[in-house]
Amino acid sequence: MDVTKFVQVCLNGLTLGSLYALIALGYTLVYGVLRFINFAHSDVVTIGAWMAFVFAAAIGWAGTDSPLFAMPVILAMSMAVCATLGFTIERLAYRPLRRAPRLNVLITAIGVSLFLQNSGQLKWVFGTQPQAMPKLLSEEALFTLAGVRVPVVDVVVVVLAFTLLVALQWLVFRTRMGQAMRAVSFDERTAALMGINVDMIISYTFMIGSALAAAGGMIYGLKYGNLLQSADSVWVLLGLKAFVAAVVGGIGNVRGAVAGAFLIAFVEMFGAAYRSPQMRDVYVFGILIAVLILKPGGLLGKATVEKV
Amino acid sequence: MKTLAERAAAHRPALVRAVAGSAWPIAVGFAFAYLMQTALAPAVGDFYGKLMLDVGIAILVGVALNIVNGFAGQFSIGHAGFMAVGGYVAAGIVFYGSIKLWGSRDIHGGFLGPGELLLVAGCVIGGLVAALAGLLVGLPSLRVRGDYLAIVTLGFGEIVRVLLQQTDDVVMDPRAVEAASAWSLADNLGGALGFFGAPRYLDPKNPFWIWLFVMIVLLVAYRLKTSSKGRQLLAVRENEVAAEAVGVPTTRVKVSAFVLSAFFAGIGGGLYAHELGNSLRPADLGFQKSIDLVIIVVLGGMGSISGVVVAATALTILPEVFREFSEYRMIFYALALVLVMILRPQGLFGIRELWELGPWRRVFRRGAS
Numbered sequence: 001m002d003v004t005k006f007v008q009v010c011l012n013g014l015t016l017g018s019l020y021a022l023i024a025l026g027y028t029l030v031y032g033v034l035r036f037i038n039f040a041h042s043d044v045v046t047i048g049a050w051m052a053f054v055f056a057a058a059i060g061w062a063g064t065d066s067p068l069f070a071m072p073v074i075l076a077m078s079m080a081v082c083a084t085l086g087f088t089i090e091r092l093a094y095r096p097l098r099r100a101p102r103l104n105v106l107i108t109a110i111g112v113s114l115f116l117q118n119s120g121q122l123k124w125v126f127g128t129q130p131q132a133m134p135k136l137l138s139e140e141a142l143f144t145l146a147g148v149r150v151p152v153v154d155v156v157v158v159v160l161a162f163t164l165l166v167a168l169q170w171l172v173f174r175t176r177m178g179q180a181m182r183a184v185s186f187d188e189r190t191a192a193l194m195g196i197n198v199d200m201i202i203s204y205t206f207m208i209g210s211a212l213a214a215a216g217g218m219i220y221g222l223k224y225g226n227l228l229q230s231a232d233s234v235w236v237l238l239g240l241k242a243f244v245a246a247v248v249g250g251i252g253n254v255r256g257a258v259a260g261a262f263l264i265a266f267v268e269m270f271g272a273a274y275r276s277p278q279m280r281d282v283y284v285f286g287i288l289i290a291v292l293i294l295k296p297g298g299l300l301g302k303a304t305v306e307k308v
Numbered sequence: 309m310k311t312l313a314e315r316a317a318a319h320r321p322a323l324v325r326a327v328a329g330s331a332w333p334i335a336v337g338f339a340f341a342y343l344m345q346t347a348l349a350p351a352v353g354d355f356y357g358k359l360m361l362d363v364g365i366a367i368l369v370g371v372a373l374n375i376v377n378g379f380a381g382q383f384s385i386g387h388a389g390f391m392a393v394g395g396y397v398a399a400g401i402v403f404y405g406s407i408k409l410w411g412s413r414d415i416h417g418g419f420l421g422p423g424e425l426l427l428v429a430g431c432v433i434g435g436l437v438a439a440l441a442g443l444l445v446g447l448p449s450l451r452v453r454g455d456y457l458a459i460v461t462l463g464f465g466e467i468v469r470v471l472l473q474q475t476d477d478v479v480m481d482p483r484a485v486e487a488a489s490a491w492s493l494a495d496n497l498g499g500a501l502g503f504f505g506a507p508r509y510l511d512p513k514n515p516f517w518i519w520l521f522v523m524i525v526l527l528v529a530y531r532l533k534t535s536s537k538g539r540q541l542l543a544v545r546e547n548e549v550a551a552e553a554v555g556v557p558t559t560r561v562k563v564s565a566f567v568l569s570a571f572f573a574g575i576g577g578g579l580y581a582h583e584l585g586n587s588l589r590p591a592d593l594g595f596q597k598s599i600d601l602v603i604i605v606v607l608g609g610m611g612s613i614s615g616v617v618v619a620a621t622a623l624t625i626l627p628e629v630f631r632e633f634s635e636y637r638m639i640f641y642a643l644a645l646v647l648v649m650i651l652r653p654q655g656l657f658g659i660r661e662l663w664e665l666g667p668w669r670r671v672f673r674r675g676a677s
Contacts, residue, residue: 100649107602111643111649114639233591282470285464286463288460296456
């Protein structure tokens with residue numbers, strides 16, 4: 001057993017899992033309140049990553065010599081833009097369909113996704129050329145663990161992700177708004193009768209999910225460095241895997257999404273390192289199908305019984 | 309007082325009439341495909357001929373997807389995966405089969421010649437393998453409903469794509485092919501670069517088989533829609549619980565819809581693989597392609613066969629017409645999709661056929677009951 005390789009794979013799984021978790025939460029939050037798969041979520045991630053690039057380029061923070069506060073500032077800007085975007089999408093595309101069959105909402109989500117992907121490709125938006133994300137964080141090793149260099153980027157990525165996850169946990173389970181969100185998720189009509197402004201809660205949910213997506217997108221850019229054009233299948237696959245994580249954990253369940261994200265990331269990384277690197281996507285989707293067949297509600301989800 | 313069986317027998321048409329009634333659409337289908345081959349194909353030239361091939365395949369696969377998405381109301385967003393399965397099986401059979409049978413991978417024999425019969429056999433076997441895959445994908449619907457089933461189809465499509473990308477290079481050397489066994493060649497499908505070299509039997513001058521299969525799928529879909537099996541599908545689509553309550557075997561109905569739909573999608577993939585100017589690459593038959601197919605069905609009207617035909621035709625031809633605006637094309641699609649869903653949730657034609665709409669109803673005197 002090669003300890004160095006094992007630790008390296010664990011580290012990769014941890015960073016990838018943090019990334020998946022941030023994105024998966026957006027899927028799961030929206031599913032919790034609206035009961036539909038927001039296919040446009042992966043494109044919000046893409047736009048979050050690209051906005052971070054655009055802001056960094058506009059301000060002129062291009063290398064590791066940029067000030068220490070560069071990353072949080074750009075992160076905040078990107079999250080704000082994506083929160084606005086999420087709010088707008090919900091308002092224009094999903095709200096008119098609040099009472100429509102679920103299939104229609106699903107197709108609308110695909111439509112929104114195509115719209116965002118292809119708008120991002122336009123010359124005056126992000127263009128079709130791949131761009132290198134500015135290295136706002138140093139690649140130098142912060143410390144060495146069992147012969148594995150742990151770069152600053154990885155540490156910041158994991159710490160940032162965990163901070164946001166804890167903040168979300170607090171928001172959902174400790175605040176009045178979180179209580180309202182859970183009430184809407186449990187029973188929308190009763191929640192409305194209790195005086196909860198359902199539309200407002202749904203808007204908030206979209207904004208929170210989209211802000212987390214922006215953080216995920218920026219983390220992706222910092223960690224992997226290369227931003228491909230907005231319609232590239234890399235983004236779609238990233239979104240799909242995060243979504244798989246949400247489903248595996250039990251969609252609609254906040255803690256389940258985080259657990260599913262780390263499960264998926266570790267399986268993907270260990271499969272790639274010890275079995276076949278080309279088959280990593282197969283492992284992910286294989287887990288998905290196995291979980292759906294064996295425990296359709298997801299690992300931490302509740303089995304739902306259809307009532308007439 | 310007659311018994312029920314006797315009264316039912318009195319309503320049954322005479323044998324000759326029954327056979328004639330069933331056979332004429334098949335004859336018309338053959339005649340139409342033959343007409344496309346002999347009269348229209350030489351007249352329109354290569355550019356429009358190629359466009360019509362694409363239209364034919366779009367109709368074939370669109371109508372196939374309509375059986376699952378439109379009739380049964382089960383959302384499949386991995387249908388390009390079935391196309392890929394059918395396409396690769398067919399291409400493998402035709403390419404390696406040609407070499408083993410006739411020593412070269414060139415087109416063998418003319419119109420309706422032995423080479424084309426091999427093509428048809430390859431497409432049908434490809435369709436059958438795709439149907440088997442459809443069975444595998446449909447089976448989770450025992451336990452998984454709605455959105456989740458859509459996710460299973462999506463996962464299936466992605467797995468097919470990745471597995472095809474892992475295959476080895478195509479064996480081009482005829483002697484190596486003759487020496488290899490059929491099973492070992494099943495792994496030589498070209499990988500991520502795609503399957504090159506399959507003989508292109510379908511070109512603008514030779515569209516017969518595409519149109520024949522289009523006519524078959526149209527006939528099957530229409531017969532299905534108006535039969536009791538089709539009513540069962542529509543019942544499942546409208547309300548699964550209620551359908552179950554009145555005795556529709558919902559699981560079996562859903563799985564058979566998947567199998568039938570996958571079969572025709574597989575045939576469509578097989579034809580796609582042998583059309584001049586197409587490259588058979590796993591990435592071309594991925595998530596994007598699945599979404600394109602969904603757009604055809606949704607815009608055409610979920611459940612309307614003629615609506616899907618119109619949408620498939622329009623969505624294949626329009627991009628050619630608006631080639632200079634190509635970067636705005638998908639944006640326009642996306643907006644159209646969202647707007648149709650908001651303003652006309654049942655799709656442009658809904659479940660009705662073209663001749664059941666407004667003014668035509670008076671002409672044909674047979675609209676929706």
